Amino acid sequence: MSKLKTLSIVAIAAVALSSCGGGNKAAHSEEAGESALSGSISIDGSSTVYPVTEAVSEEFREVAPEVKVTVGVSGTGGGFKKFSRGEIDISDASRSIKQKEITMCEENHIKYVELAVAYDGLAVIVNPGNDWVDHFTVEELKKLWEPAAQGTIMKWSQIREGWPDEEVHLFGPGTASGTYDYFAEAICGKKVGTRGDYTASEDDNVLVQGISRDKFGLGFFGLAYFEENADKLKLVGVDNGSGVVKPSLETVGNGTYAPLSRPIFIYVSDKGAAKPQVKEFVSFYLEQAALLSAEVGYIPLPKEETAKQVSAFENFCGN
Amino acid sequence: MKIREKIIEALLKVSALVTVLTTLGIILVLSVQSFSFFQEVSILDFVTDTEWTPLFAQKHFGIMPLLSGTLIVTFIAIGFALPVGLSIAVYLNEFAPKKFKNIIKPILELLAAVPTVVYGFFALTVVTPFLQTIYPDLGGFNALSAGLVMGIMIIPFISSLSEDALSAVPKSLREASYGMGSTRFQTAFKVTVPAASSGIVVSVILAISRAIGETMIVAIAAGQQPRLTLDPTVPIETITAYIVQVSLGDVPHGSLEYKTIFAAGITLFIFTFILNNISFYIKKKYQEKYE
Numbered sequence: 001m002s003k004l005k006t007l008s009i010v011a012i013a014a015v016a017l018s019s020c021g022g023g024n025k026a027a028h029s030e031e032a033g034e035s036a037l038s039g040s041i042s043i044d045g046s047s048t049v050y051p052v053t054e055a056v057s058e059e060f061r062e063v064a065p066e067v068k069v070t071v072g073v074s075g076t077g078g079g080f081k082k083f084s085r086g087e088i089d090i091s092d093a094s095r096s097i098k099q100k101e102i103t104m105c106e107e108n109h110i111k112y113v114e115l116a117v118a119y120d121g122l123a124v125i126v127n128p129g130n131d132w133v134d135h136f137t138v139e140e141l142k143k144l145w146e147p148a149a150q151g152t153i154m155k156w157s158q159i160r161e162g163w164p165d166e167e168v169h170l171f172g173p174g175t176a177s178g179t180y181d182y183f184a185e186a187i188c189g190k191k192v193g194t195r196g197d198y199t200a201s202e203d204d205n206v207l208v209q210g211i212s213r214d215k216f217g218l219g220f221f222g223l224a225y226f227e228e229n230a231d232k233l234k235l236v237g238v239d240n241g242s243g244v245v246k247p248s249l250e251t252v253g254n255g256t257y258a259p260l261s262r263p264i265f266i267y268v269s270d271k272g273a274a275k276p277q278v279k280e281f282v283s284f285y286l287e288q289a290a291l292l293s294a295e296v297g298y299i300p301l302p303k304e305e306t307a308k309q310v311s312a313f314e315n316f317c318g319n
Numbered sequence: 320m321k322i323r324e325k326i327i328e329a330l331l332k333v334s335a336l337v338t339v340l341t342t343l344g345i346i347l348v349l350s351v352q353s354f355s356f357f358q359e360v361s362i363l364d365f366v367t368d369t370e371w372t373p374l375f376a377q378k379h380f381g382i383m384p385l386l387s388g389t390l391i392v393t394f395i396a397i398g399f400a401l402p403v404g405l406s407i408a409v410y411l412n413e414f415a416p417k418k419f420k421n422i423i424k425p426i427l428e429l430l431a432a433v434p435t436v437v438y439g440f441f442a443l444t445v446v447t448p449f450l451q452t453i454y455p456d457l458g459g460f461n462a463l464s465a466g467l468v469m470g471i472m473i474i475p476f477i478s479s480l481s482e483d484a485l486s487a488v489p490k491s492l493r494e495a496s497y498g499m500g501s502t503r504f505q506t507a508f509k510v511t512v513p514a515a516s517s518g519i520v521v522s523v524i525l526a527i528s529r530a531i532g533e534t535m536i537v538a539i540a541a542g543q544q545p546r547l548t549l550d551p552t553v554p555i556e557t558i559t560a561y562i563v564q565v566s567l568g569d570v571p572h573g574s575l576e577y578k579t580i581f582a583a584g585i586t587l588f589i590f591t592f593i594l595n596n597i598s599f600y601i602k603k604k605y606q607e608k609y610e
Contacts, residue, residue, distance in 0.1 A: 081571070147375070147376060147377045150370065150372070150377070151370065166456075167553065169458055169553065169554060170544075174374070174564070175374045175375060176570075191376070192376055193375050193376025193377065194375065194376075195372075195375070196370070196371075196372025196374070196375035196377065196379070197370070197372065197544060197545070197546055198544055199460065199542050199543050199544040199554050200374070200543055200544070200564075201543055201564075202567070206543075209443070209459060209460075210458075210459045210460055210542070210554070211459070212459065213447065213448070213451065213458075213459025213460075214458045214459040214460075215455065215456065216456070216458075217458070217459065
């Protein structure tokens with residue numbers, strides 16, 4: 001009995017000590033700011049930006065092996081929530097910060113800078129076994145996804161005449177996702193949202209699984225996830241009134257794939273940028289973004305645009 | 320010595336209290352949060368509205384779609400597990416050689432030890448594609464495959480508990496049946512099974528209550544789309560899967576959306592609570608005593 005007690009006290013003490021130790025070490029390196037970087041960088045946010053950030057952090061490991069980079073995926077909204085509480089250094093975002101989130105940052109005295117890192121297109125996807133869809137018009141997408149469609153537009157034949165009289169099974173990101181916000185705004189209009197009776201998941205793999213195994217499935221998510229799974233899915237072009245356009249490097253980069261293309265961002269907090277490892281990481285990120293974003297299926301920013309982001313970050317650090 | 324006895328006694332009492340207090344604490348948290356939920360959403364809406372979209376701009380708080388999802392999966396699971404489990408129980412008790420039974424019973428119980436997340440992936444990546452070869456229009460997420468795999472998971476609940484009940488039937492009854500000239504089959508289904516019926520019913524109720532509360536299988540394989548339907552081939556969402564979805568997402572604590580999981584949770588709790596009490600009651604009231 002007493003033996004057990006001593007043992008547990010030792011265990012508790014050990015845990016407490018080790019956690020203190022970690023804290024001290026991080027604080028120490030902040031003060032020192034040596035060229036051999038150490039410490040940690042915590043990043044969270046959009047699942048759409050995740051592949052780029054993950055690729056950059058892998059490369060960064062080779063430059064600064066002592067720095068521990070953790071990248072979470074809790075959706076753009078989830079990321080901003082942690083960001084505004086000062087829990088993370090960098091927030092991945094697939095849309096701009098919302099007024100509500102700006103207010104939260106102000107309340108907690110968090111200053112930040114928005115840096116665009118690449119472009120992304122939203123892909124509208126069906127099952128490869130779907131042989132009737134050639135393209136969607138923006139109106140058709142609106143008719144299918146707007147809130148009024150809930151419980152009424154249930155069959156393919158209701159979207160366009162001649163399509164099968166079968167139930168359409170919808171898949172899409174959940175409401176915490178920036179991709180959802182973007183799609184809802186681009187297709188259905190500001191602040192109305194979409195219908196709610198579809199399979200909603202923050203995990204893009206769930207959507208890929210769902211659509212690839214369902215002949216009557218239809219969904220949307222970031223173009224990069226389509227490219228990773230191109231063999232299991234069918235990409236559908238969208239007609240915005242000036243012809244059918246399929247998302248690609250070219251059409252997203254030059255803006256013809258409208259309204260479903262957008263920039264993706266990282267947000268860096270002032271407290272984060274004060275840490276040398278974070279500052280170095282962000283500079284590295286902007287430097288590598290063009291190359292690495294293309295590698296994971298996104299569309300790189302033009303050079304002059306990248307230069308703007310670099311100077312924006314330098315200004316931010318300067319103040 | 321006496322002090323030591325007292326300490327041990329106290330420790331035993333504390334461990335008993337911990338479980339009771341945990342249960343009370345859970346009930347308390349569920350009730351308090353649900354209470355504040357039902358101040359904003361009327362109970363009438365909660366039970367009669369046929370749509371469940373609390374996370375979207377146009378909010379509906381009808382529990383029916385989640386309930387129908389839960390019940391349809393449970394129904395499929397029991398529909399699969401009851402005949403199979405009962406057949407296994409009868410076979411093991413009446414027909415199988417004793418040695419074989421002693422080997423096969425623990426192996427069967429292993430089914431209950433498989434982590435449910437593994438069952439979930441089994442349903443999603445093996446059972447669903449297989450069913451699609453038979454019925455190509457089946458959705459990638461559906462209640463059918465989740466229900467069948469859940470059925471596999473609860474077979475040991477039914478087979479083991481039923482077998483215990485069957486083997487508790489005294490030998491004299493069975494021998495009397497043979498003495499009257501019955502075959503083994505007649506003895507099994509006309510004498511032993513009816514005599515053990517209370518135990519079998521209890522095993523089924525426990526299995527139902529397990530199936531209603533099961534989470535991982537349905538969260539992975541049944542989809543995340545609340546809809547009021549009895550069609551097992553389309554994606555649905557169960558109460559448990561909804562709770563997982565919201566807990567993992569980034570719904571702000573204290574918001575109405577957040578409280579929906581407690582309202583859903585208490586609905587679930589009420590169901591399993593009632594079922595457990597029914598099984599307790601049946602066990603007490605109908606257990607036949609042969610002495």
